[in-house]
Amino acid sequence: MATEKTQYDDFIVKGFIISALVWGVASMTFGVIIAFQLVYPQLNFELPWTSFGRLRPLHTNAAIFGFALSVIFATAYHTVQRLCRTRMWNDTLSKIHLALYNLTIVLAAITLPLGYSQSKEYAELEWPIDLLIVVWYVIFFANYLMTVIKRKEEQMYVAIWFYIASFVTVPLLFIVNNIVIPAGFLKSYSVYAGVFDANIQWWYGHNAVAFVLTTPFLGLMYYYLPKHIKQPIYSHRLSIIHFWSLIFIYIWAGPHHLLYSPIPEWLQTTGMVFSIMLWMPSWGGMLNGFLTLTQAKDKIKVDATLKMMLAAVTFYGMSTFEGPLLSIRAVSALGHNTDWIIGHVHSGTLGWVGFMSAAALYYLVPRLWNANLYSEKLANAHFWLGTLGILLYIISMWVSGITEGSMWRAVGENGELVYKDWVEIVEFLKPFRLFRAIGGTLYLTGIVLMVYNFIKTIQNKDSGFVEQDLRIGVKS
């Protein structure tokens, strides 16, 4: 009889965890570099491959598709096997996926600094790399779906719903937005032009936020949070309602990126209305997370992983409140194109995605390598450095963004612009942008501590893992 250990393929989970750590550190390091470049332009070094314009897409691609996707795949492989009580359908396909996926990120890390870019945000990679992505995606998705189909557990747990929704939507967005006409081996043009291209790009761009940075992480929350505290999810019905409304509404929200642009008025209004409606399902997910967490509330003080989950859910609630707010026309008029948006995005990515990822990794690494976490204290330090970093980041960006927007629109009594000189505004924002860079550095430091903690843990592998019981009333 197969034992629990040989039943599941954990090699693939470990592979993606290591990818996540490598690309996580890389993407955030680039983030910190470009943040400092916006204060000290000398840091561009007057070299093509170190200038801001080329490193910025490298930062976003490595963070979204290197770090976040690695976490998504690691947790998808881990959860689907357990929730379906079956091994992956085909281990070889999993390994090919891991290899080709990492090859893609390496190719991205080479081509983007060399200036090969489609210039569509989060879809910068040139067409041969896009084709490679389609190849490994099909391999992965077939493997995932077959595993779900041959499952031994009749009911599909809510975590699987969120993963499936993500995995069917992402290729749809990716393929439609990336239809290009090649003009050479690494050069292509979007087949759509102008206004249409903008509409499709932001339909994709916003839903990359929805179906890469939100739904998989909700799925991950629905698995690891109840598992970690050994308590059921607060409300199954709330899961159903917020799942279906979230995936139905999210896809409409794209045009809120194009308010006051030449896209049709009705489209802008639709985008705005659906963005506001999105607030409800988002908070449905947040509340389900929160109320589940309260079942272990007296352990929040002692467990860093739990703290991270709590902070992650809080930042999720905060940035999904801010999102609908920013999609209201009048607010968009002030905030659009400013640092405020950068702050909003980072409260979601650093707070929600980053902390939820870290929590999942703190859960997974000791279990997979069968060793207790090297240091709970370091994990705690990671939490506080990360939290402080995020707060510095988003507060300075709020101040900077709102200042920036107000200075742009300031008109004197005679109807003339008060701040005609653009650089005057740039100068004024420098201190806030410096604080942002410092906040990012603190966050990166936290991540480095986590990696060190994991290396030390992995060095003790097979020393035996003892699970903590976090239930209320159980002494730890």
Next chain:
Amino acid sequence: MLGFNKFLDWFSEIADHWDTKGVKFTLYTTIAVVIGGLFELIPPFFLTKTVTPISTVKPYSALELAGRDTYQKEGCIGCHTQMVRPFKWEVDRFDPTKAYGRTGYSKGGEYVYDHPFLWGSKRTGPDLAHESQMLRSDEWHKNHLINPRTVGGVPNSIMPAYPWLFEESHKVDVEQVVSNMKALKAIGVPYTEEDFANAPSLLKDKTEGEALVAYLQKLGKDSAELQKGMK
């Protein structure tokens, strides 16, 4: 509220059945997602009023296109937008010569040959949609690109310097530009055989930097001409 509660009960009950059927569940999820996507993406293509063509807007010349490629390559989109919103303060700032009159904001028709669109999403530097109307000389642009902080440039600018763009080693690749134009023709940009034939002489000995300057000087020029003609 009772009706709504009943609706929720009814919905969660049927949805509960779906999560025992993997394929069915995946199908329904896809449908839920596709509805919104189709609604947003398809109608704009059939509404001709969405984009009124502006008669004077012409495709980019070979040199301007090479400049646009350079703009894409250097990731200028990361800091510059190319879309002026219909606010007085934006129109005043990005069209100080009032070349467009009171309606100097961006129109859909200005972008009909833009594959891809380059509106951007972050305005760390100024908007460039109507850069040609700022009436700066080619020489100013060149100096500013080589080092934004030198005399004649903008002393406190945080823009990166692009000295390499004007180096001998960064000459425009003529063959590549011609094949780029042919690709664009295939998706509807009205380039002619004459344009292809003229490209080599237009591009001869030009650097990527000079091409970029030509592109910047083209931005907003055609539609401004239309406005001037109407006055």
